[in-house]
Structure formats: structure tokens, C-alpha cells
Amino acid sequence: MSKKISLKDIAEAVGVSTALVSYVLNDKDEQTRVNKDTAKRIREMAKEMNYQPNQIAKSLKSGKSQAIGLLVADISNPFFGNLARAIEDEAKKHGYSVLFGSSDENLENSQRLIDTFINRQIDGFIIAPAEGTASQLEYLKNANIPFVLIDRYFKDLETSYVVVDNFNATYQATQLLLSQGHTKVAYVCYKNQLQHTEDRYSGYLQALLDQGNAEDSSLICEVEFNNATYFREQFIELLQPDRDVDAILFSTNTLSIMGLKIINELNITVPDDLAVFCFDESEAYDLFYCPISYVKQPLSMIGKEAVKILLEQLRGKASSEQKVMLDVEIVARKSCQK
Amino acid sequence: MSKKISLKDIAEAVGVSTALVSYVLNDKDEQTRVNKDTAKRIREMAKEMNYQPNQIAKSLKSGKSQAIGLLVADISNPFFGNLARAIEDEAKKHGYSVLFGSSDENLENSQRLIDTFINRQIDGFIIAPAEGTASQLEYLKNANIPFVLIDRYFKDLETSYVVVDNFNATYQATQLLLSQGHTKVAYVCYKNQLQHTEDRYSGYLQALLDQGNAEDSSLICEVEFNNATYFREQFIELLQPDRDVDAILFSTNTLSIMGLKIINELNITVPDDLAVFCFDESEAYDLFYCPISYVKQPLSMIGKEAVKILLEQLRGKASSEQKVMLDVEIVARKSCQK
């Protein structure tokens, strides 16, 4: 039907120049002392013609796109889906749109997404960085492109981030399991160099040590990302009766779900045969025959904070990198009892 | 550090006009007979300076943004998360980025998102339309903005869509429950005017009728979206012993999960006390003490098809609206047995 209405169309209709229209519609008519009557006519005409500014043209002129890029491992993972939703909502409040991309924890994918988004003049990034992407982040820093990390961070890289206190999370969960009388608390995690992975392991380990237990590698099940077969093997191995494991702490939601499935298959009863403590949320935790204990991350808060910090940087208010570490909630239920 | 490199920078460095650079970098140097040596120098310089074209400027000129807008009810719902992922992957293959927005099934949100995306010169939409948004889609049609519906469609609106055969889905599920010997098969659904809601109900009803059962409103639990309290009341009412319900068919994933939780609370045993058939996928279906039967939608296929159809429209290949109806997979497990 109707082609898009531009400033020029309004200008012609009212009989003024595009400059005036621009001033008025950007509420700069006071400063630029546009005649009140003219301003009114412009505003009315704009409404009548249902004028919608062309964001692309604005972006080109301003160098700002009013859009932020969200990089996660996988948007179909509810953990990231929930983060995305929180980020979307907060961004929308401030007039920003969100572009997203899934890296699958892969270096090249991550780089490609960053490039694509930069070409689209993204104003800034919110990134759950994949392993080994520190150099990509360095690049962003050097290019002066604002970004905020979520979920993960790099110890030796000065960046803004919003994460949870992972050490404390696993420390508390482990301690809880031990305090219930479990003696052989196993730990299931992904094998990678990411800081939060290490923090979670450290928390687990410290809790063991603090209760007088020694580090025991036979209690650790460390598996590769995206290798279900390998996980199955390793995890079943961990559950062999001779290993005497009486409790398990999973360090991510995907590991938790995969683990619980195998526990079911092997007809191991939770918590009688085996106590279980999971990470993150899942519909499944409530529906398991025995309510699952879990470490609950404040996802909305993480998303909200990340956007807030990013916007501060965009507006140049940020004096320096902001590092936020939020507390998790330990939801202890039947699955961790003795 | 370095500011962005533009065509002009390359042109100056090589000592030619921006036009030549543009021709060469868009592989039009043959047609525009650019000297091979010049072309080579331009290409080398572009690589050396790490030139990245400004997509915004391209968009302004071409009117095309190489981006598509995805409108769903809620990106944190794994159903939409999985769709989003499929769409992202397929879009990326063809050089398109994805902007997303969650409407929360709300009319104004939907409209706002559409406006925002149009202003950003989105090339086309993929939409899971909320109830009552037919007029918004009409608007898109009139404005000649390509879009493809997913998950839902409107019977009296000529649009492209990719949906599943919902009638058949609930028909099969219901028939399966009946064939197992269940006599009072209840149906839990949202109260709305959406076609897929009606199709699912029709499928359920037809299966009942075909097996010689009468329509029975006391077997229907129809609840409002986003009203957990109301759902709880209604659903518990449905489960009262005097109602004699021996099987339940849930018509969405959210209803399934909420329902299963209450079934657990009330200590109703599946399938002994009550057979259950759910819709869509959830981690919880596998982890429930009794493996849950469910209607599995081909999410990747839906996403992929939607993108393909949209791109055909964008390229002007599409002669007319394309309507795709995919088959679901009936995953029958223990929860539906007698």
C-alpha cells in the first residue's frame, strides 16, 4: 500500500524544510526556537501520516544503532533463554533492540558473530564468552566497543562482568551434602579452562578440605562438552558400586539433566542410594519423583545488571570496568538428604 | 584503538576512487572492467586494513538490512528457544541475522515490536502470532513486508505459514488413550481464539466421537494464559475423584508441566491412577518417574522451512503464499498405558 513516510514527505506536506521537521520531532524545537505554531503543525502532520523514523538512517548518521548484540552458547538452552528474556526486557525499557547469536562454545562461531554484529553497528555486546575467546574480547577492548560479560569472566582480563559467586555456590552445596552425613561426594563438570568452571571446582574442593576430606580424583567426573557418549561412559563408571559414591554435585544444568537420566536408567534411587545436588533450574527438578536440590542463579538480575552496566558504558558514564558478583540461592530439598 | 575502516580509506590508500573499491569488493570488477592489477591491489589493501563493510550504510542504500525479525510469545520458553535456534542457524547460512522479541501473547507488545523492527528496516518477519493480531498481519501484508507465521495461523487470512497438523496430533493422542481402555479422557487447554487451539480441540473431540463417546464439557479444563492460580483451581477441580477422569491430554508444554506438578502434589500416580499425554518436549518428560508420552513437534524443521519460505519471498521468487503443514511425532510411553 503506502510506501514509507520520510521526513521529506512531512516537510513537503507542511511546507517547510526537513531540518525543521527533524528539530521538532526530536523535541529540539525549543532550543532551535521553532515557531510554536509551525511545530504544532509538524507534529500533527507527522501523526496524521503515521511517520516512523528510519532507524537505519539515524544509525548511519549517529554511528549508534540502539541495538545490542547478545552472544550465548545456545539460545535453546533454557538457561540462556531466560537470560535472553531478562536482557530483552531491560533493553526494551531503554529503547534498545537485541540481536542474538549462538556460538556453541566454538571459537570461530564466536568470532564470526562478533564481526557480523560489529558490521551491523551494534552499540555494545553482552557476551557469555566461550573458552579461548579472551583474544576476541581484547580486540573489542582495543576497538573501544563496549561489552559486558555474563555467566563467565576471565581473571586476567580487565572487563565488566556480571557473574555469580560460583565458589560459594558449590562450597555451600557441597557443605550441605557433607553435613547431611554423605562422605563420598562426587563432582561432575565440564573439562575446560573457563574461570567459572574452576571457581566451581574450587568451591567444591574447599568444602571437602574444610570438613577434613582429602582431594580425591576418583570422585571427579570431568567430561567434554558436546560428547554425550563419553559422558555416559564416564558417569556410569563413577556410579559403579565399588566406588562408594553416596552423593553427587552437578555443576551445570545440562550435566544435571543428562546425569539424572542415567541415574534413572540404572535404577538408582534418589536420595536413598544416592544424594543429588544440581545446578541451575529445570522444569525437571520439580517433577522428579524426589524434589531435586539445586543452585539457583538470579537470572533476571544478571540480565538486568548486564544491560544497566552496558548502557552506562554506552553513555560514557562508566569510569571503569564494573565487576558484579551476585549471590546464588541454595534450594535444598529432598534429593540431598541422607 | 583503530577507528573503523571505510571504503574511502581504502580508496585513498590505493589511490583510486571509492567507486572502484566498491565494484571490486562486490566482485563486480569483471562487468565494470576494472584493471586486473588495480583490482588485486584493492583486494590486498582491503585485507591488509581488515576492511569490514558497514552494513548500516549498505542497508540505507539498498533498503535491505539482511536481518529478519522473530516474534514469539516468550523466548525463555524452551519451545520458542528451540525454534529460535533453528531459525538462527538457517538464517545465518544465508547471511541473515535475527532480531527477536517476546510479545507475551500481548497485543500492544506485538504491535510495538513490529513497529520497532520495521523502523530497523527488517527485511521480513517470522511470527508466532498472538491472539487478535490478525489486523497487525493485514497491515504487514498491505505494507508489502514479507512474513511467515509459525506455530499458529489464521484461517481467514491469506499468509504463508509453517505449522503442524494439530488436529491430527490430538486426534492420534486421544485415540491412543482411548485404545488403551481409558474411558474418561480429559483435555486441558488455553482459552483463546487461535486456530491451532481450535484445531487441537477438534482433533481431541473427533477422536472421542469416532470412538462412540459424546462431547462432555465436564472433561474440558479451559484456562486463561498467565493465570496460574486459576489454572490450579480448575485443574484440581478436574481431578476430583467423583469426576472419574482416568486420562488427561495436555495441549501445550506449559500446561503439561503445570499439570504434572499438581498431579504430583495430589499424590496421583501415573499411569495407575491417571494416564497422561503431554504436548511438546521437556527435559521433565524423560525424568518423570513414569516416562511421559508426548506429541513431538519437528521444531528444527519448522524453523528451517519458515526461513526458507521467507527468503524466497524476499528474493521475489514466491509466486504466492506458501502453506506448510508438518506431521508431528507421537511418542507413546508408559504414561498413557492402562
Place this chain on the structure above:
DNA sequence: TCTTTTTGTTTAAACGATTAAGCTATGAAA
């Protein structure tokens, strides 16, 4: 009455790309 200030508006460049049209050598044909 003449200058200065204020008010209200227009002009035009810019953002970074694309692309039709124009220009200038050079070599071939007449």
C-alpha cells in the same frame, strides 16, 4: 533612520555505501 539583535527558517554537508553516467586516454577503423 540606521544598526543590531532576535526569531524563524533554509541550505548544505555529512554518515558509508552503491551505481548510473560521464570522462579520458588509447588503439582501431575509415
Place this chain on the structure above:
DNA sequence: TTTCATAGCTTAATCGTTTAAACAAAAAGA
């Protein structure tokens, strides 16, 4: 020798905004 075609390039307009600078008319001051 003049004419024309071709190769190889540049010019300049354009997309829809923004915004500094210029301008004209009216009002105020001298």
C-alpha cells in the same frame, strides 16, 4: 587525419537523517 569504440577510471547523486552555518525578516536599540 578524423571518427569511433573500448578500457579504465572518476563524478556525483542517492538512501533518510542530523546539525552547523547561513540567511532573511522582524523587532529592538541608538
